[in-house]
Amino acid sequence: MARIDFHSNVSDKLEYACRLTRKIWSATQEGELVRHIVIVGEKADLKKLDDLLWSFSGTDFLPHCYIEDEAAAETPIVLTDNFASPSLNAIPHADVMIHLGMRMPQDVPALVGRFPRIVEVVTVNEAERLAGRERFKAYRELGHELYNFDQSKS
Numbered sequence: 001m002a003r004i005d006f007h008s009n010v011s012d013k014l015e016y017a018c019r020l021t022r023k024i025w026s027a028t029q030e031g032e033l034v035r036h037i038v039i040v041g042e043k044a045d046l047k048k049l050d051d052l053l054w055s056f057s058g059t060d061f062l063p064h065c066y067i068e069d070e071a072a073a074e075t076p077i078v079l080t081d082n083f084a085s086p087s088l089n090a091i092p093h094a095d096v097m098i099h100l101g102m103r104m105p106q107d108v109p110a111l112v113g114r115f116p117r118i119v120e121v122v123t124v125n126e127a128e129r130l131a132g133r134e135r136f137k138a139y140r141e142l143g144h145e146l147y148n149f150d151q152s153k154s
Helices: 013-026 043-055 086-090 108-114 126-141
Strands: 003-010 037-040 064-066 077-080 096-099 117-123 145-150
Touching (some): 003 013, 003 126, 013 043, 013 096, 013 117, 043 077, 126 145
Parallel strands (some): 003 145, 037 077, 037 096, 064 077, 096 117
């Protein structure tokens, strides 16, 4: 079973995704393998996130690329708009998936079989909150371990 974390009531999902990605990626301990992260979202959001990841911090470098790039297999942070992209099979990334979109993955068993940890980012936008609730229910019905981290208090 995968661990699925819902980060709810996020005010700015792209900035939050940058902070979360930095936290997960930098949590690698000395001597451990670097944690690999796949970020799934809508194309327009990924374009903005790509730009933001380059300028997010003056001191932190978050190496990333799109899944179609030839360097994707060696890059620890990969961006894609497709849960079932054939390119996923060509990369070794399998640590964490961060989902920024609203749609439920079509093949949840395959997804949780590949990623031991999935993070769902849900904003304060009403449509995104409702879609997040539906995904939460669907994951729960499938028997997954769910955690909610309410960001309204942050």
